[in-house]
Amino acid sequence: MSVTFIPIERELSFFTISLKAPTIGRFESGVRELNAERKSSRLTFGRKVAKNRYLLLMMMPGAIYLLINNYFPMFGTVIAFKSVNYSVGILRSPWVGFDNFKFLFRTSDAWTITRNTLLYNALFIVVTPIIAVTFAILLNEVRNRLAARFYQSIMFLPYFLSAVVVGYLGYSLLSTEFGFINTNLLKPLGADAIAWYSEPKYWPFILPIVYIWKNIGYSTVIYLAAVIGIDNEYYEAALMDGASKWRQAISITLPQIRPIIIILGLMAVGHILNADFGLFYQVPLDAGALYPTTNVIDTYVYRALLTLGDIGMSSAAGLYQSAVGFVLVLTVNLVVRKFSKESALF
Template sequence: MAYGQSTKWRKLLKFWPLYLMMLPTIVLLLINNYLPIAGLIIAFKNVNYVDGVFGSPWNGLNNFKFLFSTRDAWIITRNTLLYNAVFIASNIIVALIFALMLNELRSRWLPKFYQASMFFPFFLSMVVVSYLVFAFLSKGNGFVNNNLLPLFGMEPISWYQEPKYWPFILPLINIWKNAGYYTVFFVASMVTISHEYYEAAVIDGASKWQQAIRITLPQLMPLVTVLTLLQIGRIFYADFGLFYQVPLNSGAIYSTTNVIDTYVYRALLTLGDFGMSSAAAFYQSVVGFVLVFLSNYIVRKLDRENALF
């Protein structure tokens, strides 16, 4: 055995406990993330139960035509992109505002209480959230129709029959559920900012607002960039529970609540075409992959240090 190979084996034997600790994670990664990649062939096959996945005949790109040949293709693509763009921007902005406010609290316990309160909705199932929303928006017994609208002399609104309100309702629900989650990231990042910056700013006569704009926000920009890039990678994916459970699958508001995920799910229930649903998932993944690299390339051109890779 050559000397170089012998040295490699000695290193492997020396650190074998570390490699043994890595083994469960590697196995889990292979099973959950890499083995399912073989299932991508379903997107190009006319799957039937008799021949199985690998024995079914090839279908070319016919499964992909389903997404682009229907009259709803533009609507679901538009809804998915615009909603996710609003979600990305609103979650980041609202979380930054909350984090800046929490950073100014001098009490020892209040910041922890507020963080826990804002983080709690993130753990709620969308089924639970849908019932909470229904308690507010129900036409007969809803809090909004029975308590708020009469104060302004307005008639009850059939919220689940009026599509024009949902482009505002869904972003508000998303912010309520997820803003606290992102706030935790920003608060944790603020802890690492050196107090010397703020002390120097106070000596120079900087106000709290100037400290936030000139010190805190620039220090948080790398984290903002990373979170934004990660979310851009899933801009063609929608929160299925938000768009399916919360609107209660009401057909009257499909024009503003129907997205790629819910459309494919309903089509799968109706047609039972696994090839079509797999093609949609493959299409979403490829577009997300390209968008992440494109966005990261633009960030690298503007500021190399803030790029994800």
């Protein structure tokens, strides 16, 4: 009987090859897949653009508007640090450092305009969401769709009126001789006519009323869209537990729309030094007697520009307002993030 021996080296090499072959095959296939992914990733951007071309075309007008009106003018911030000489142009005008900023703080009206701007805007930031959310919840309870749309349209209409129109509507109500309030309300009661445009004490009440009347419709529509987006199952479960409408609003509606309220509040804080120019200039009809309660940073800078003709000072005021607003937004957003990350703006 003969016995055949296989060399151990040959046996081991056979097993080594048999074990390595699948591994090498998988490696090569992985390399091919990686190369294919890299090749496809180069085409991904173009494919995405082609796929979303209609959405991009729709977005283009808004993007162009933002570039022209919000980003390109940023190059003009250099004007705030120059004494503009029109004969040599902006770029060749001499640098003056922070001298253009001094006129805001050295003027005798600095405290008045800063106080008025901050107090009015703080009032608007606090009061507007309260009223708008209330109206949004009430409109959401209107089951008649035609009635709901009618109420929305009536509330939204003043938002589209220009400040000039609003100013003369106010004049038709407040005119000393021909105003509706003096001739149709006070006179029949035997009361003396009030010179509304000569008495500053009334305007801290008049201006907020006008602002809310004009802008509350816009805010209400935003909050109404948020309320409508709440899942109806929450309310059905609350009804099964016997919750009243008030309890539903407090426990369901407000917590669900809280991120929207906070985001809009953050955006409003960023404009706390930017007053509504039309409200404070057109509605009081630029009456000098009302400056103690109607003069804000924007109207003061506008009058200074008309008097002095120095665009460097007005640019400095605008840059100051934007810088303070930017810092405030970052600060408030940081505070919000500590309590609720999902409610923060970024």
